[in-house]
Amino acid sequence: VFGSFAKDSHLTVFDFLSIPVQARPPLSWLALSAAAKRKHQYSMLSTPTTSASPAPSAWPWPWQRRLLLVLLLICCSSLITPSVLAYEEPLSDDPLQDDATAAVERVRERLATADNETLGGKYGVVLVVSAKDMSYASLTIPIWREYCKKHKMGFYLHQEPLNNEMSFMWSRPRLLMEILPVTKWRYMMVVEANTLPKDFNKSWEYMIKLHMRHKRHKNDDPSKRLVFCPWDCDEEYSNPYEDGACSGPVTSACIFWSQKEKTQRLIKSWYLKRHEPDLPSGDDAVAKAMHKMKEANWEQVYYRDIADEVGRPHSKFIPAYAWSPEYKWNIRDRIYDVIRKDKTLAEVANKASKSKPKGEL
Numbered sequence: 001v002f003g004s005f006a007k008d009s010h011l012t013v014f015d016f017l018s019i020p021v022q023a024r025p026p027l028s029w030l031a032l033s034a035a036a037k038r039k040h041q042y043s044m045l046s047t048p049t050t051s052a053s054p055a056p057s058a059w060p061w062p063w064q065r066r067l068l069l070v071l072l073l074i075c076c077s078s079l080i081t082p083s084v085l086a087y088e089e090p091l092s093d094d095p096l097q098d099d100a101t102a103a104v105e106r107v108r109e110r111l112a113t114a115d116n117e118t119l120g121g122k123y124g125v126v127l128v129v130s131a132k133d134m135s136y137a138s139l140t141i142p143i144w145r146e147y148c149k150k151h152k153m154g155f156y157l158h159q160e161p162l163n164n165e166m167s168f169m170w171s172r173p174r175l176l177m178e179i180l181p182v183t184k185w186r187y188m189m190v191v192e193a194n195t196l197p198k199d200f201n202k203s204w205e206y207m208i209k210l211h212m213r214h215k216r217h218k219n220d221d222p223s224k225r226l227v228f229c230p231w232d233c234d235e236e237y238s239n240p241y242e243d244g245a246c247s248g249p250v251t252s253a254c255i256f257w258s259q260k261e262k263t264q265r266l267i268k269s270w271y272l273k274r275h276e277p278d279l280p281s282g283d284d285a286v287a288k289a290m291h292k293m294k295e296a297n298w299e300q301v302y303y304r305d306i307a308d309e310v311g312r313p314h315s316k317f318i319p320a321y322a323w324s325p326e327y328k329w330n331i332r333d334r335i336y337d338v339i340r341k342d343k344t345l346a347e348v349a350n351k352a353s354k355s356k357p358k359g360e361l
Helices: 015-017 034-039 059-078 101-113 129-151 168-179 206-212 261-274 284-295 331-341 343-351
Strands: 125-130 154-158 187-189 227-233 246-249 253-257 301-304
Touching: 034 154, 059 154, 101 168, 125 129, 125 168, 129 331, 129 343, 154 168, 168 187, 187 206, 206 227, 206 253, 227 284, 246 284, 246 343, 253 261, 261 284, 284 301, 331 343
Parallel strands: 125 154, 125 187, 227 301
Antiparallel strands: 187 253, 227 246, 227 253
């Protein structure tokens, strides 16, 4: 495009780039002297004239030189590998002064034993139950325990508050902060007391590939996901991104990639959100805090509407039960009737009632 720099050098841009980097002269060598600038004029629209008075150049030399340097930088940039760091949410120190210290120590002692019944297997289920949930948790705990035995999974039941100042539901992320650094599970599912593995003979492992690793579009990278939760969506909607169609996570059955240190960081971020003033004070704060954590870690936390399978009373795999017109807030009777009417769950419940659980608080 530019031709040669000057008659004295006969060096083109392409000649310069073909010289090995180590042997290239400094860029200052390319700068012509003031006399050479006055003597040699260039035009991109015509060839140099041989007359004593060259035609005026349409492009002033300083502009050409700047453009040349830009081209050199672009061409040479491929020789340099830039160090690009992905965004990472900054986390402040958390002294955990609101811990229920004795309860946290009991968790650590239990985890230190690493008994196979509790923490064995490739996958695990964590069930966190408060005292107010025990009326119906007494029905679901034995079934979840038997489910894990059948599918050779670990099962961890926790029933103590781990925070002295917050809602009991904050014990869930606080417990995960203790479990994740020591567990050998590859993935874990954290469930709530109002859920049942209704399709008892089916392992939840399929959800990892089908939902957690679901590829939404050509450039999507599901391998970056560390946390998956069902998406809390209306029963009918045309677009999940419409205002009010879908909101935060359904926390009744979330999956965590246990073997990644970055998952621990996400849980710390989740738990740190308990101090944010715009969160409600009740149990809903925990789900809203998870959604805030997702907003700062968009690629690592993924929601998908799987209400047909998980998280709703009508879900076929892991239903979750709450208020209903028929039962009102009598969740215990509702779960009891579901178990009674399901032949497999009824048999499992009868069998579980005769066995004595081990190693659970």
